[in-house]
Amino acid sequence: MNEYLVLVVEDDKPIRNLITTTLKMNNYRYITADKGNEAIMLSASHKPDIIVLDLGLPDIDGIEVIEHIRTWSDVPIIVVSARSEDSDKITALDKGADDYLTKPFSVDELLARLRVIQRRLMKTDNTSETEFVNGLLRIDYVYGCVYLDSEELHLTPIEYKLICLLAKNVGKVLTHKFIIQNVWGSAVDNSDASLRVFMATLRKKLNDSQQALIQTHIGIGYRMMKL
Amino acid sequence: MNEYLVLVVEDDKPIRNLITTTLKMNNYRYITADKGNEAIMLSASHKPDIIVLDLGLPDIDGIEVIEHIRTWSDVPIIVVSARSEDSDKITALDKGADDYLTKPFSVDELLARLRVIQRRLMKTDNTSETEFVNGLLRIDYVYGCVYLDSEELHLTPIEYKLICLLAKNVGKVLTHKFIIQNVWGSAVDNSDASLRVFMATLRKKLNDSQQALIQTHIGIGYRMMKL
DNA sequence: GTTTTTCTTAACACAATCTTAACATCCGAC
DNA sequence: GTCGGATGTTAAGATTGTGTTAAGAAAAAC
Numbered sequence: 001m002n003e004y005l006v007l008v009v010e011d012d013k014p015i016r017n018l019i020t021t022t023l024k025m026n027n028y029r030y031i032t033a034d035k036g037n038e039a040i041m042l043s044a045s046h047k048p049d050i051i052v053l054d055l056g057l058p059d060i061d062g063i064e065v066i067e068h069i070r071t072w073s074d075v076p077i078i079v080v081s082a083r084s085e086d087s088d089k090i091t092a093l094d095k096g097a098d099d100y101l102t103k104p105f106s107v108d109e110l111l112a113r114l115r116v117i118q119r120r121l122m123k124t125d126n127t128s129e130t131e132f133v134n135g136l137l138r139i140d141y142v143y144g145c146v147y148l149d150s151e152e153l154h155l156t157p158i159e160y161k162l163i164c165l166l167a168k169n170v171g172k173v174l175t176h177k178f179i180i181q182n183v184w185g186s187a188v189d190n191s192d193a194s195l196r197v198f199m200a201t202l203r204k205k206l207n208d209s210q211q212a213l214i215q216t217h218i219g220i221g222y223r224m225m226k227l
Numbered sequence: 228m229n230e231y232l233v234l235v236v237e238d239d240k241p242i243r244n245l246i247t248t249t250l251k252m253n254n255y256r257y258i259t260a261d262k263g264n265e266a267i268m269l270s271a272s273h274k275p276d277i278i279v280l281d282l283g284l285p286d287i288d289g290i291e292v293i294e295h296i297r298t299w300s301d302v303p304i305i306v307v308s309a310r311s312e313d314s315d316k317i318t319a320l321d322k323g324a325d326d327y328l329t330k331p332f333s334v335d336e337l338l339a340r341l342r343v344i345q346r347r348l349m350k351t352d353n354t355s356e357t358e359f360v361n362g363l364l365r366i367d368y369v370y371g372c373v374y375l376d377s378e379e380l381h382l383t384p385i386e387y388k389l390i391c392l393l394a395k396n397v398g399k400v401l402t403h404k405f406i407i408q409n410v411w412g413s414a415v416d417n418s419d420a421s422l423r424v425f426m427a428t429l430r431k432k433l434n435d436s437q438q439a440l441i442q443t444h445i446g447i448g449y450r451m452m453k454l
Numbered sequence: 455g456t457t458t459t460t461c462t463t464a465a466c467a468c469a470a471t472c473t474t475a476a477c478a479t480c481c482g483a484c
Numbered sequence: 485g486t487c488g489g490a491t492g493t494t495a496a497g498a499t500t501g502t503g504t505t506a507a508g509a510a511a512a513a514c
Contacts, residue, residue: 089339093336096346098343099326099343106313108313109316112316112320113320115320115321116320120347156461158460172369173370193462194463196501196503196504197505199503200504203503216501218383219384220384383471385471385472418473421473425472426492427492430492443492445480445489
């Protein structure tokens, strides 16, 4: 028996039916979405074990869906896309996709790649919260909102990524290098200066001039304290 | 920079060179094999972090290599093959491959898929000890923190490196030269004096004026005692 | 195309860390 | 005991890392 829940995100109905029919025949449970925002909501509410994601969606780009989900979850994502350019594959994989299939694809190959992921899931089971709370700080990953003492904070995209990274690793000392790689991507320019500026603005917005929440470890990096 | 060791199994020399050159340029370490049996031996002896495997080998079939390695190891295997049939892909994936690229492949895509695997390894790969305990002293390597009697100590980068080195070699006498090489990197002129200063501050922070924890061996070096 | 927001860069002040040097102390050999 | 070499201690200066600000560039929104 197969208990895995798959979220299928695909706006093209024939292809979606092809996938869901295949899944059903192989004893997967599934839910479907035909829009990116719907996919984000469903992955938060239903916590699927695997996501099969088309990149060309009517509302937001599939890459954005990946980025958004990755702020709180490590759920395996298989991209199924008509875009066959190397650059598209590389972008998707670097943004957090686990695999990339080019349309037209063989359903048997999709099934095989699902089994690869299942094999891995059996070994490490991870649950992902959609909300993070620490003292007065609260992050709602699904809506992408941050609250301090119930007041909503306005954070820029980089500030948000930064606080999510710190929150995901609360208690851990994160090196500058690690932070820069995870927030800015593989491009390692001279973001060291930027990082300091962003920390300053984040602390200001969090009322953390005393560094009670975000500590500096000189010569190493930063750490969010568990309050 | 990049510490991952990749085993490249490929009998076609031009392709093998292409792969290894790419790996070298991206700061991977690598070893190569051009036969299946050699690959099996090497993966046992060198324990690579990732294997890139061609299926068409002169002695035994690549599938057999996968099966054999999977009897004892979960090391990620990326298959790179000229066989583009679905059935070949599915067989390889079901036998234990983690990914499958069809020749001719883009080296950039290979690199992206390697990064996907690395991302995964970073999360689960805690092969080494994550914590060190000795008497009242506790070092949490993952969190990068040192505790004495449950109180967190504030250590500078060099102090931290130093105590980690002593801890990893607890019970052993480490020579001055060894310590200096490992903490300061390659040959440094007059760090001998610095080392003494750092030992003093470390002992002060560890409340170890009696040298119960860190012993001096005159003319040789230092040793952390097992308590 | 213009306005607004966000990001990067540079400059500077300040704080933490590291090195160096001078001197004190310990240890073993004689 | 005392001598010499090695180690411990301390403090000052050099070096490096960090926080902060502001201005201009880049990107996004309109």
